[in-house]
Amino acid sequence: MWSLSNIATSIDQWLNETFNPTLALILEMLIAGVAVIGLFAMLGLILVIMERKVSAWIQIRLGPNRVGPKGMFQSLADTVKLLVKEGMTPGGSDKLLFNVAPFVAMIVAMLLMAPIAFAKDFQLWDLNIGVLYISAVSSISVISILMAGWASNNKYSLLGAMRSGAQIVSYELSAGLAVLAIVVLTGSLRVSDIINSQADGWWIFKGHIPAIISFVIFIIAVTAETNRAPFDMAEAESELTAGFHTEYSGMKFALFFLAEYVNVFIVCALGATLFLGGWMPFHIGTWEAFNHVMDYIPSSIWFFGKTFFLIFLIMWFRWTFPRLRIDQLLNLEWKYLLPISMFNLLLVTLIAILGWHF
Amino acid sequence: MFLKQYIKDVWGAMKSLATGMKRTGYYFTHHKEIITEQYPDNRDTLVLPERFKGEVVMIHDENNEHACTGCTACELACPNATIKIITKFDVDAETGKKKKAIDTFVYHLELCTMCNLCVEACPTGAIKMAQTFEHSVFDRSQLTKTLNKPGSKIREGVE
Numbered sequence A: 001m002w003s004l005s006n007i008a009t010s011i012d013q014w015l016n017e018t019f020n021p022t023l024a025l026i027l028e029m030l031i032a033g034v035a036v037i038g039l040f041a042m043l044g045l046i047l048v049i050m051e052r053k054v055s056a057w058i059q060i061r062l063g064p065n066r067v068g069p070k071g072m073f074q075s076l077a078d079t080v081k082l083l084v085k086e087g088m089t090p091g092g093s094d095k096l097l098f099n100v101a102p103f104v105a106m107i108v109a110m111l112l113m114a115p116i117a118f119a120k121d122f123q124l125w126d127l128n129i130g131v132l133y134i135s136a137v138s139s140i141s142v143i144s145i146l147m148a149g150w151a152s153n154n155k156y157s158l159l160g161a162m163r164s165g166a167q168i169v170s171y172e173l174s175a176g177l178a179v180l181a182i183v184v185l186t187g188s189l190r191v192s193d194i195i196n197s198q199a200d201g202w203w204i205f206k207g208h209i210p211a212i213i214s215f216v217i218f219i220i221a222v223t224a225e226t227n228r229a230p231f232d233m234a235e236a237e238s239e240l241t242a243g244f245h246t247e248y249s250g251m252k253f254a255l256f257f258l259a260e261y262v263n264v265f266i267v268c269a270l271g272a273t274l275f276l277g278g279w280m281p282f283h284i285g286t287w288e289a290f291n292h293v294m295d296y297i298p299s300s301i302w303f304f305g306k307t308f309f310l311i312f313l314i315m316w317f318r319w320t321f322p323r324l325r326i327d328q329l330l331n332l333e334w335k336y337l338l339p340i341s342m343f344n345l346l347l348v349t350l351i352a353i354l355g356w357h358f
Numbered sequence B: 001m002f003l004k005q006y007i008k009d010v011w012g013a014m015k016s017l018a019t020g021m022k023r024t025g026y027y028f029t030h031h032k033e034i035i036t037e038q039y040p041d042n043r044d045t046l047v048l049p050e051r052f053k054g055e056v057v058m059i060h061d062e063n064n065e066h067a068c069t070g071c072t073a074c075e076l077a078c079p080n081a082t083i084k085i086i087t088k089f090d091v092d093a094e095t096g097k098k099k100k101a102i103d104t105f106v107y108h109l110e111l112c113t114m115c116n117l118c119v120e121a122c123p124t125g126a127i128k129m130a131q132t133f134e135h136s137v138f139d140r141s142q143l144t145k146t147l148n149k150p151g152s153k154i155r156e157g158v159e
């Protein structure tokens, strides 16, 4: 059967037959890097058009409908526009930091791609602390935001960066605790172990109440962490304009913009992996016949289907809820999400020890 | 009790969020009722809502008569000094009595915010909001308009 892992294996074999192992490894790394960059470009194009179409449908509008069939090439045209725009560096800014910041954001996103399993046996790096790696590396992205805000030499950018920073740092706690719930249930930090443990049902069903609570908390926290509405404090209308990236233009702005969408994809992929079984098809306990039918759908389709379902959910939030004020935002995190997720973690531990999950 | 209130708050919040998502979810799945107009394409069939306000015009009937008495209530009501009423005195042919009447109703479209206050203020209903738009011109002096048509006069019986 056709699958991503077959393609990867045959490329690996061919390279190893043709070149010596070191060169083959280097070439494989290069291919992986190019593939990740290609995936980013595709994600940027697809997610932007998806966002605009979803928002149009929810607001009973038509959305983009001029460029290409049903406006589907709109994001391509936008990309061309951003490419030919002038990329300015304001005078008085810290030139190095200013120009490096968008790349830091992108590099963090690229690093996060490593432990994500896109299909059965198709993963860049199945390291034994996968989940820990993701939560550790994703917190670096706050540095790029602070860098951008600080280097812009602009009070509003600095304020915007501080607000985004405060928001990301505080919501990371809840997101981490929600992730920990699944780690406790699985007993492993390795991504492949977590997926394999869901072969007889996804954790959101198997772990019932605490899993659902942590799923809700996870979705809320990552929406905040990716700086999306209703938590887009960075982009308040009057006083902050576009938050930390006020001074960015052209391609450098596009990199921040792309990083936001890629981050949305990553957190949704993580959510799909932890709660919805990653590439694991929909299995119910010991129903062999049913499980077998489900196995016929390729695993990559399962993975991308679940991920895009979560992305759609986050977009749905954006076009439904009004923006929160900064004090409401911090209240929500420190007074509600954090205590609940701590309590929930206790509950999960209890359930895992007593074996009350299915 | 504090904990009870806390749980009630969380539950209430979740419920109200779900209500909002149900509404937008309904819109998302019922994408037939598009409310936006495809403006330049549908110029011929464009339907403007009844309350759309384009510019202030003066109502003239078929005898080229209007109902404006020149009372300047609209000029006073306008927050932007958009309207300037220039009055004159009509002399009644039979009695020889002088009567205040309008000479020119000057309207600066470029200053108007379409707030409708002048229409509200007019005691005789002489002006109304028209549904025209596409007002852009190359020379802003063209936006200064005289609303009473040349040769028009006040309708009989309007005080």
Ligand code: SF4
Pocket (backbone or CB within 6 Å): B056, B077, B078, B079, B080, B081, B082, B083, B111, B112, B113, B114, B115, B116, B117, B118, B119
């Ligand atoms: S609509 Fe408002 S701004 Fe325009 S002329 Fe009337 S009162 Fe003045």
Ligand code: SF4
Pocket (backbone or CB within 6 Å): B067, B068, B069, B070, B071, B072, B073, B074, B075, B085, B121, B122, B123, B124, B125, B126, B127
């Ligand atoms: S338009 Fe109406 S309010 Fe204005 S001067 Fe004439 S009668 Fe008076």
